[in-house]
Amino acid sequence: MQNIVYRQKALLEIIGSEQVFSQSQLLQKLQERGINSTQATLSRDLNALNIIKVPGVGYSIHSSGSTSIPASAPRGILSIEFSGSSAIIRTQPGFAPAIASHIDHHPSRPVMGTLAGDDTVLLVLRQGFTTEECLGALENNIPGIYNLLIK
Numbered sequence: 001m002q003n004i005v006y007r008q009k010a011l012l013e014i015i016g017s018e019q020v021f022s023q024s025q026l027l028q029k030l031q032e033r034g035i036n037s038t039q040a041t042l043s044r045d046l047n048a049l050n051i052i053k054v055p056g057v058g059y060s061i062h063s064s065g066s067t068s069i070p071a072s073a074p075r076g077i078l079s080i081e082f083s084g085s086s087a088i089i090r091t092q093p094g095f096a097p098a099i100a101s102h103i104d105h106h107p108s109r110p111v112m113g114t115l116a117g118d119d120t121v122l123l124v125l126r127q128g129f130t131t132e133e134c135l136g137a138l139e140n141n142i143p144g145i146y147n148l149l150i151k
Helices: 002-017 023-032 039-048 096-105 131-141
Strands: 051-054 058-061 077-083 086-091 111-116 120-125
Touching: 002 023, 002 039, 002 058, 002 096, 023 039, 039 051, 077 131, 086 096, 096 111, 096 120, 096 131, 111 131
Parallel strands: none
Antiparallel strands: 051 058, 077 086, 086 120, 111 120
16 A cells, blocks of 8 residues: 555656656656556546646646636645745645645746645745735746635
């Protein structure tokens, strides 16, 4: 069971941080991370994680269509809340690693780094930046995140 969780988190991170257009590319990316998988297992993982292949875009995490999440919300993100020099992004279960990876691979001056659990991302902010500056920087790479701010 531990291998399934690790493999699926890796898939979310890969798809959340780069464009991938085929299962063979996904298998190669997993292998680069030391994860061996078969095409059949990969297909089951993609189905379980609600990952779809979009023509011209590649693999993407399909939103669940849940009515509790605003239509304008970035995929998987439920809220963002700031406190001092940090912020917490709450996500749907399993989405935090991919979202943190996306933020880390699209660096912005206000964000020093991230730490992800299963459904929570901790953002560590650089000293001297305001909440608005951080949100503005995040909005460039995660459109709609500003609408999820808890005040």
